[in-house]
Amino acid sequence: MIGPQEQIVPGLTALARWCRRNPVTAFGFFIILGLGVLGLLAPLIAPYDPYALNPREKMQPPSWDHLFGTGIFGEDIFSRVLYGIRIDFGIGLGAVAFGLIAGSSVGVIAGYYGGRIDEVLMRLMDIVAAFPGFILAMAIAGVLGPSIPNLIIAIAFVNVPVYARLSRSRFLVIRESLYALAARGVGASDFRILTWHLLPNSLAPIFVQSTLQCGWAILDAAGLSFIGLGVHLPTPEWGVMIGLGAPRIIAGQWWISFFPGLAIAITVMGFNLIGDGLQDLLDPRRW
Amino acid sequence: MSPLLEVSGLYKHYPIRSGLLRYRNLVAADNVSLTLQAGETLALVGESGSGKSTVGRCILRLEEPTAGSVLLDGKDISELSEPEVRALRPQMQMVYQEPLESLNPRHKVGNLVAEPLLLHRIVGKAEIPARVSELFHMVGLGKEHIDRYAHTLSGGQQQRVGIARALATRPKLLILDEPTSALDVSVEAQILNLLQDLQQQMQLAYLFISHDLAVVSMLADRVAVMYLGQIVESGPTASVLASHYHPYTQALVLATPINHPRQRKQRIVLEGEPISPIEPPQTCRLVPRCPYAQSICSEQPANLVEVTPHRATRCIRFANEHQAGRWTP
Amino acid sequence: MHCSLDLDSVHRKGSAEVLRVEDLRVEFCLPDEDILVLAGIDLAAMAGQIVGIVGESGSGKTVTALSIARLLAPPGRIASGRVLFLGQDLLGLDAAQMRSIRGSQISMIFQNPRASLNPVFSVGKMLKEVLKVHSGLQGRAATIRAKELLADVGLPDPDSVLKRYAHQLSGGMAQRAMIALALSSSPALLLADEPTTALDVTIQHQIIQLLLRLRQEHNLTQIVITHNFGVIAELCDRVAVMYAGSILEEAPVAKIFDSPGHPYTRGLLAARARVGRHTEIENIPGQVPELKNRPDGCPFHPRCAHARDICRVKVPRLEQTAPGHHIACHRWQELA
Numbered sequence: 038m039i040g041p042q043e044q045i046v047p048g049l050t051a052l053a054r055w056c057r058r059n060p061v062t063a064f065g066f067f068i069i070l071g072l073g074v075l076g077l078l079a080p081l082i083a084p085y086d087p088y089a090l091n092p093r094e095k096m097q098p099p100s101w102d103h104l105f106g107t108g109i110f111g112e113d114i115f116s117r118v119l120y121g122i123r124i125d126f127g128i129g130l131g132a133v134a135f136g137l138i139a140g141s142s143v144g145v146i147a148g149y150y151g152g153r154i155d156e157v158l159m160r161l162m163d164i165v166a167a168f169p170g171f172i173l174a175m176a177i178a179g180v181l182g183p184s185i186p187n188l189i190i191a192i193a194f195v196n197v198p199v200y201a202r203l204s205r206s207r208f209l210v211i212r213e214s215l216y217a218l219a220a221r222g223v224g225a226s227d228f229r230i231l232t233w234h235l236l237p238n239s240l241a242p243i244f245v246q247s248t249l250q251c252g253w254a255i256l257d258a259a260g261l262s263f264i265g266l267g268v269h270l271p272t273p274e275w276g277v278m279i280g281l282g283a284p285r286i287i288a289g290q291w292w293i294s295f296f297p298g299l300a301i302a303i304t305v306m307g308f309n310l311i312g313d314g315l316q317d318l319l320d321p322r323r324w
Numbered sequence: 325m326s327p328l329l330e331v332s333g334l335y336k337h338y339p340i341r342s343g344l345l346r347y348r349n350l351v352a353a354d355n356v357s358l359t360l361q362a363g364e365t366l367a368l369v370g371e372s373g374s375g376k377s378t379v380g381r382c383i384l385r386l387e388e389p390t391a392g393s394v395l396l397d398g399k400d401i402s403e404l405s406e407p408e409v410r411a412l413r414p415q416m417q418m419v420y421q422e423p424l425e426s427l428n429p430r431h432k433v434g435n436l437v438a439e440p441l442l443l444h445r446i447v448g449k450a451e452i453p454a455r456v457s458e459l460f461h462m463v464g465l466g467k468e469h470i471d472r473y474a475h476t477l478s479g480g481q482q483q484r485v486g487i488a489r490a491l492a493t494r495p496k497l498l499i500l501d502e503p504t505s506a507l508d509v510s511v512e513a514q515i516l517n518l519l520q521d522l523q524q525q526m527q528l529a530y531l532f533i534s535h536d537l538a539v540v541s542m543l544a545d546r547v548a549v550m551y552l553g554q555i556v557e558s559g560p561t562a563s564v565l566a567s568h569y570h571p572y573t574q575a576l577v578l579a580t581p582i583n584h585p586r587q588r589k590q591r592i593v594l595e596g597e598p599i600s601p602i603e604p605p606q607t608c609r610l611v612p613r614c615p616y617a618q619s620i621c622s623e624q625p626a627n628l629v630e631v632t633p634h635r636a637t638r639c640i641r642f643a644n645e646h647q648a649g650r651w652t653p
Numbered sequence: 654m655h656c657s658l659d660l661d662s663v664h665r666k667g668s669a670e671v672l673r674v675e676d677l678r679v680e681f682c683l684p685d686e687d688i689l690v691l692a693g694i695d696l697a698a699m700a701g702q703i704v705g706i707v708g709e710s711g712s713g714k715t716v717t718a719l720s721i722a723r724l725l726a727p728p729g730r731i732a733s734g735r736v737l738f739l740g741q742d743l744l745g746l747d748a749a750q751m752r753s754i755r756g757s758q759i760s761m762i763f764q765n766p767r768a769s770l771n772p773v774f775s776v777g778k779m780l781k782e783v784l785k786v787h788s789g790l791q792g793r794a795a796t797i798r799a800k801e802l803l804a805d806v807g808l809p810d811p812d813s814v815l816k817r818y819a820h821q822l823s824g825g826m827a828q829r830a831m832i833a834l835a836l837s838s839s840p841a842l843l844l845a846d847e848p849t850t851a852l853d854v855t856i857q858h859q860i861i862q863l864l865l866r867l868r869q870e871h872n873l874t875q876i877v878i879t880h881n882f883g884v885i886a887e888l889c890d891r892v893a894v895m896y897a898g899s900i901l902e903e904a905p906v907a908k909i910f911d912s913p914g915h916p917y918t919r920g921l922l923a924a925r926a927r928v929g930r931h932t933e934i935e936n937i938p939g940q941v942p943e944l945k946n947r948p949d950g951c952p953f954h955p956r957c958a959h960a961r962d963i964c965r966v967k968v969p970r971l972e973q974t975a976p977g978h979h980i981a982c983h984r985w986q987e988l989a
Contacts, residue, residue: 054684054685057684058684214425215420215422215425215426216425216426216427216428216429218386218426219418219420219426219427219486219489220428220439221386222384222386222413222417222418223413223417223439223440223443223489223490223492223493224410224411224413224414224440224443224444224493225439225443226407226410229443233431234428234431237428237430237431238428238429238430371853371854371855371856372853478940478941479710480940481940508709508710508880508941509709509880509881509882509921509924509925510709510920510921510924510936510937510941511709511940511941512924512926513924513925513926513934513935513936513937514936514938516926516934517933517934517936520933535853535854536854536926537928538925538926538927538928539926541926541927541928542926542927542934565928575855576854576855577928578858579854579855579857579858580854580883580928581854581857581858581861581881581882581883581884581886581887582883582886582887583882583883583886583910583925583927584886584910585885585886585887585889585906585907585910586907586910587886588886588887591858593855593858593859594855595859596809597823597825597826597856
């Protein structure tokens with residue numbers, strides 16, 4: 038139980054205790070926060086301009102001058118991977134945010150009102166979900182044309198049914214909760230019950246899902262860019278960078294693709310570790 | 325004096341799918357009528373499945389009754405629209421069996437108690453904190469509890485929050501749905517005493533829903549015993565507990581655990597279990613379990629009959645034979 | 654029915670004592686701290702006796718039963734003590750030996766019978782499985798015995814019950830089925846954890862009558878855990894009153910009701926609502942302490958009207974105050 042004198046820093050002490058109990062999840066947080074900080078501080082850390090080409094130092098293996106080596110135009114891979122954090126995190130978070138808002142709105146409306154509204158909305162979601170996600174994103178990105186906003190829209194759209202289903206099923210459960218009934222008993226309107234009582238209680242699983250989804254969204258963004266449907270050169274996006282270096286792996290110049298690939302792997306792992314542990318963190322009863 | 329609450333012919337059916345396109349009705353409340361005067365306590369007693377909680381919720385329009393009328397202060401609230409009912413909520417409130425589940429886990433209990441004040445503009449925004457502290461004080465909680473979340477409080481404290489929230493709008497009618505059955509023995513006593521004190525202070529009318537005759541005998545002026553959706557016996561509490569006019573009441577009294585091992589004796593209580601609540605017969609529903617059942621019991625419809633002043637029973641044998649002084653259960 | 658001990662009845666294996674628990678201490682090992690949840694429990698049950706453990710939530714009564722059956726799951730850990738079952742210390746046995754004793758000689762039933770029956774097997778399937786393992790009965794013989802058991806616990810129409818699954822039984826029927834399962838290995842000891850709490854009063858009464866009959870007909874020793882003094886009054890020969898991980902009073906059932914010695918016992922008995930009483934009930938002020946905030950000294954002292962300085966610092970020992978009557982209170986003599 039939290040005593041009154043401890044209430045100023047209950048978050049911090051609880052967080053420290055929680056980290057000790059959940060080292061794996063804490064590690065995930067550490068990765069993502071660390072990458073985020075690196076991305077924000079990229080202009081300070083990066084030794085070179087990520088867009089600078091240096092034909093004299095093409096395809097140099099990793100060395101103290103170029104930590105991750107250089108690419109086919111002599112660009113510094115390390116600097117580009119650092120700036121890539123901004124691009125890829127931006128696309129991932131953007132896609133998840135849009136998907137989350139659109140999807141959970143659909144789910145909340147369907148779950149709370151039920152009946153025919155529910156039926157129509159959820160069948161629409163089924164249609165979207167029936168297409169393989171990546172293929173659908175390819176089609177949308179292809180139609181809209183390659184650019185960062187279009188990439189975000191394509192990935193977000195594919196994820197809408199995920200959030201819609203999740204928030205709907207959560208709403209179906211908590212709609213029947215005793216505290217929702219009790220709120221009606223003291224005279225709360227539908228709108229108030231929906232926003233003040235139910236929404237805060239439905240966020241936990243949706244948050245968990247969106248964290249997991251963040252990793253996949255970044256993977257999808259890189260994938261689309263890799264096949265040329267996403268971001269264009271010379272933007273320092275990890276998928277584009279892998280695409281550039283892919284033909285060179287056979288020639289032994291592995292570092293061009295390897296380091297952006299490693300960045301993607303670490304990012305996806307970080308988000309997944311957080312997502313797995315977040316469920317407990319967001320349960321108020323544990324604090 | 326016209327009663328504060330007058331319920332007549334209340335029915336609640338739940339359709340249950342019994343085939344591809346066939347529905348049958350689960351009868352949760354079957355022609356329930358009751359009245360409650362201001363400041364009085366009426367207990368609805370019964371076991372699980374008797375429909376006592378359903379009746380409570382239908383009165384508050386937390387569930388829609390299938391048929392019947394509910395008069396609060398002479399005004400029929402069963403026909404009102406949802407916003408009209410909402411405007412009447414300050415007058416009638418409910419305290420729930422599971423205090424923790426009835427309190428939103430994501431809001432501080434102080435905010436939950438403030439919610440009805442805010443919704444019905446009982447006091448100005450600036451006065452809300454003072455009124456919340458006052459309510460907390462009334463139910464025996466301190467200021468330090470206001471900023472806590474429900475799960476950090478003990479069961480008894482949670483139920484005090486539930487009571488404070490129900491009292492916030494100064495209601496005339498409080499429906500208490502087994503308010504102490506989830507609590508520890510020592511805490512139950514505290515809450516029962518609190519409810520008694522509050523009733524005297526605020527002239528509250530209680531509809532007290534319970535399965536525990538001991539608790540009922542302490543709190544209630546009158547009692548209505550329910551079995552499978554129907555009231556089977558009603559009357560003043562002391563009188564009903566002293567002489568039962570229905571075999572089911574007798575069984576409830578006999579099954580209530582004894583107070584002292586010296587009272588141990590073999591008692592014949594009902595055998596078996598209740599019949600299905602799906603479209604039950606209009607004849608006596610206790611017949612398969614009743615030690616006194618005769619053929620007449622499954623031939624005639626069992627109606628609630630007032631046999632002596634203020635005392636009603638649904639037992640056919642009692643109604644027929646008591647006047648002649650021939651039989652009591 | 655009378656309340657004196659049934660010591661003359663047939664004793665199993667020549668020993669009158671089926672269970673003796675000595676100074677049982679249990680801890681919950683949490684990441685930050687170890688919490689003492691049982692602070693030295695002493696308990697005994699003679700053959701054919703029904704011993705009640707009564708207490709409020711968090712008193713440690715369920716942990717006691719789980720520890721006796723060695724069913725305590727992490728973070729719970731038995732720190733020290735002895736659990737002598739028919740003279741054998743259960744805490745010294747390995748997991749396999751314990752499993753065989755638990756299946757055959759010690760059975761347990763729980764508060765929520767429907768949840769404790771496996772939902773994917775029918776009652777018959779579960780019963781026959783136990784019968785096969787413990788009595789080697791199979792096929793028709795097992796079916797016949799299973800029906801006998803179901804009839805024995807008062808289930809009408811055993812043929813149909815055999816085919817049913819947990820969700821097709823009412824609470825009362827499920828508890829009877831659970832008891833039939835518990836009896837199928839002819840145990841010497843039945844641990845019943847709040848066996849009637851989830852049931853309606855008329856059904857509760859039936860289950861109490863059933864447990865009494867099992868004692869009468871099979872001389873079955875029982876430890877019954879409850880928060881309800883009514884169940885104690887109906888059912889038990891001896892009673893242990895638990896509070897915050899300690900036994901505060903232990904006595905024959907009539908003694909507990911006639912001359913309770915501990916202020917907590919008195920408070921609990923006075924706090925009961927009773928049929929035909931309208932006045933305010935006396936209550937015990939305050940709340941049951943949480944496990945991790947176990948008070949120093951006597952665990953009950955913060956709520957006790959008679960507490961003195963010694964009660965705040967020194968843990969009272971459970972001492973004999975009259976033959977068979979034990980009280981853990983520094984001031985029992987003054988308060989008597």
